Each structure stands twice: as C-alpha cells, then as structure tokens.
Amino acid sequence: MDTEAQHTERDRSSTPADGVEEEGSRSARRYGGRRRSPMSLRTAGVIGGACAVFVLLLSHFVVQPFQIPSSSMEPTLQVGDRVxxxxxxxRFGAEPRRGDVIVFDGTGSFVPEGVTENPVSSVVREGLAALGLAEPAETDFVKRVVGVGGDRVVCCDKGGRVEVNGVPVDERYLHPDGGPSEVxxxxxxxxxxxxxxxxxxxxxxxSRDHLGQPGGGMVPVDMVVGxxxxxGWPVGRWSGIEPTGAFSGVPDAPPGGAHG
Incomplete structure (x- = not known):
C-alpha cells in the first residue's frame, strides 16, 4: 500500500498544478514549436516607407489630391474641399474641353516668371500637398474652362450672358452672388x-484680371496639371464633379479663330 501511494504522489508531482505548461506545450505543437514574434520596427519602417513612395508616385502620375483654398469656385467647390x-x-491626346474644371500651373500666365519659394519649405509643402494635407503652391489654380483655342468669348450679350462663338451660354453652375461677369x-x-x-x-x-498683361490671361494647355x-473630402461632400451641358450648343471655331 505504501509503495502504491508513493507512485501516486510522484505521478501527481509530474503534472503542472495549474495546467499552464501543458497548455503551452499544446500551443507550441500547434504552431510547429515556434512562437510568433511581433513585427520589428525596421520591418514596419520599410512597409511604411514603401506605402509612402507608392502614394507619392500615384499622386505624381495618376491622381493628386488638391485642397481648395478660396471661394472662387463656389458653389461647385467649397473652401477646404479636397478634390x-x-x-x-x-495625357493621351485628349485636351481640355469647355466646361472642364481644371487645375493648372499659372506661372507665366497668372503669376510672373521667377516667383520662387524657399527650397526647404517647398519640399515639405509639396509632400503634404501631395496628400491633400496642405494648400497648393501659390502658382497652382483651379478654374473652369470657358474658351479653348480659336474660340471667340464675349461678355456680355443683351441678356447678360457670356457668348462663345456667337452662342449664349446658360451657366447654371454660377454662384448666385453676381452675374457672369462685371468686366x-x-x-x-x-x-x-x-x-x-x-x-x-x-x-x-x-483670365479677366490679366487681360492687359503678357499672355492676356490665357493659360497654355501644357501648363494644365489635370x-x-x-x-474626396470632407466625407459629407463625397461626389463626382458632374460635367456641364452648358456648352453643348457651342459650335467649334472656324479655322483661324472665330470673328465677329
């Protein structure tokens, strides 16, 4: 009896009191004897850097966020919108059309040549602007195309409307504060x-503000960003910018440009 009792005590001592080691052994067997280690800071840094490069490349070549800094495009675009x-x-032979809302570099047309920004602040701002987190450069603008090469654009007709190639344009997208143009x-x-x-x-x-300047307020097509x-932001304004049919009745300008 004593011998049997001793064997029983030894069996109990070989079994963990709380079952932790046994559970750990089963877990080790379940994952092949290896425990997963958390992601290292170096690996996280590499992944984060790769994501940042991807976003910057996407922004540079395909789609770029652009923060609206003023009310000049209301009601279509509001201050603070990220378009x-x-x-x-x-990029593939297509050109801006009447009614398109475009972003362009106004250097040489809206902004004099030679205007520069501090190199360090420029790099920081461009990086943030590429993510839509900062206002665009002083040379970037967003406007609507009203006339393309060869068009004759006149304001205003007897009804107070802009005419393109002799056809009055019903610009329903305009802000109700004021008409098509006071100029x-x-x-x-x-x-x-x-x-x-x-x-x-x-x-x-x-363009109206630069009529008497070199270039006459015209924006070169090759300065258009997109x-x-x-x-895209804020969430409550998620939407596409719908094309306008305001210019659907405007004929193409004749060769050499439209004339009165």
Whole structure:
C-alpha cells in the first residue's frame, strides 16, 4: 500500500498544478514549436516607407489630391474641399474641353516668371500637398474652362450672358452672388491656350484680371496639371464633379479663330 501511494504522489508531482505548461506545450505543437514574434520596427519602417513612395508616385502620375483654398469656385467647390485631380485625363491626346474644371500651373500666365519659394519649405509643402494635407503652391489654380483655342468669348450679350462663338451660354453652375461677369471683354483664344474663369465670378481672380498683361490671361494647355473629377473630402461632400451641358450648343471655331 505504501509503495502504491508513493507512485501516486510522484505521478501527481509530474503534472503542472495549474495546467499552464501543458497548455503551452499544446500551443507550441500547434504552431510547429515556434512562437510568433511581433513585427520589428525596421520591418514596419520599410512597409511604411514603401506605402509612402507608392502614394507619392500615384499622386505624381495618376491622381493628386488638391485642397481648395478660396471661394472662387463656389458653389461647385467649397473652401477646404479636397478634390482628386485626374492627371491622366489629358495625357493621351485628349485636351481640355469647355466646361472642364481644371487645375493648372499659372506661372507665366497668372503669376510672373521667377516667383520662387524657399527650397526647404517647398519640399515639405509639396509632400503634404501631395496628400491633400496642405494648400497648393501659390502658382497652382483651379478654374473652369470657358474658351479653348480659336474660340471667340464675349461678355456680355443683351441678356447678360457670356457668348462663345456667337452662342449664349446658360451657366447654371454660377454662384448666385453676381452675374457672369462685371468686366466686359471680347477676346479670341489663341491656339493651344485656354480662357478660364471661376464659378464665383465676383470673387474670382481669373483670365479677366490679366487681360492687359503678357499672355492676356490665357493659360497654355501644357501648363494644365489635370482635371478635377471628384470631391474626396470632407466625407459629407463625397461626389463626382458632374460635367456641364452648358456648352453643348457651342459650335467649334472656324479655322483661324472665330470673328465677329
């Protein structure tokens, strides 16, 4: 009896009191005897860097967020909106059309040549702007195309409307504060350039403000960054920027440009 009792005590001592080691053994067998280790800081850094490079490349070549800094495009675009600019829209032979909302570099047309920014702050701002976290450069603008190469654009007709190639345009996208333009003009758009205006005409510095300057307020087509196609932020304004049919009745300009 004593011998049997001793064997029983030894058996009990070989079994863990709380079962922790036994459970650990089963877990080790379940995962092949190896325990998973947390991701190292180096691995996390590499993954984060790769994601950042991907986002920057995507922003540079395909779609770029662009923060709206002013009310010049209201009601279509509000201050603080982040629009997504389609950089492929005009890459394969297509050109901006009347009614498109575009982002362009205004250097040489809206902004004098030679305007520079501190190199360090420029790099930081460009990186943040590429993610839509900072306002664009002082040379970047968002406006609507009203006239393309060869068009004659006149304001205003007897009804107070803008005319393109002799056809009045019903611009329903305009801000109700003011009309199509308080500034009278009659211009012919040179080839490979654009005449652009904001939707909030009484609060927009656009082609009209540069009529007497070199270039006459025309934006070269090759300075266009892309077409604003979507509003990506804030969440409550998620939507596409719908094309307008305002220019559907405007005929193409005759060879050599439209004339009165």
């Amino acid at each position: 997504l600019v389609n950089k492929l829209a005009y 009278a003009f009659d211009i012919v758009v040179p080839e490979a350039t654009l005449w652009v205006m904001g939707d909030h005409r009484s609060n927009s510095r656009d 077409r604003a196609d979507w509003i």
